[in-house]
């Protein structure tokens with residue numbers, strides 16, 4: 318059989334500090350074949366971050382050029398910095414039948430939903446605002462001012478949950494990563510994704 322099923326676009330999003338990164342890393346360990354889109358950003362690298370691995374670190378001018386050339390599938394300004402998803406990598410992977418993971422903010426996820434309504438959209442939320450505050454402080458990567466800004470945005474951001482296909486409450490990251498893996502397995506078998514294969518079976522191929 319020669320039919321290649323198009324890859325699945327998994328978009329994981331949610332308020333900052335909800336634990337998207339941890340859950341996505343656990344999923345990637347369990348699904349090494351999952352393509353991971355490395356975002357472009359204008360924010361400064363944190364200690365230990367590597368250009369081309371964690372992000373493609375860009376100047377504002379370089380980022381604006383990427384926008385002008387339509388090189389980004391989506392982009393957003395998040396807490397004063399630009400972040401965006403390079404389009405080419407995602408399109409190539411999907412066309413080759415490979416699944417791709419985007420770990421992006423809510424504004425970006427809503428943009429992707431417009432152009433890829435067939436994607437799978439997962440919203441990660443913290444178990445409570447108190448836990449979120451503890452996590453943001455514990456991470457030690459942001460100033461108090463940034464943390465307060467992030468916390469005050471979270472209540473509004475939680476209002477976007479209904480726009481997503483699934484909501485995971487991140488109490489224990491390992492448990493939620495397992496659920497994400499189950500979601501991927503089930504979504505691959507959604508009837509709309511199997512239509513080409515069913516058609517080719519019908520045609521005796």
Ligand code: 5GP
Nearest residue numbers: 333356392393395400401402420421422425
């Ligand atoms: P951080 O600076 O902590 O790495 O990321 C800040 C926020 O930007 C996180 O919510 C992260 O998911 C989001 N983000 C990372 N890459 C992208 C991207 O390519 N597009 C959008 N819209 N958001 C992104």
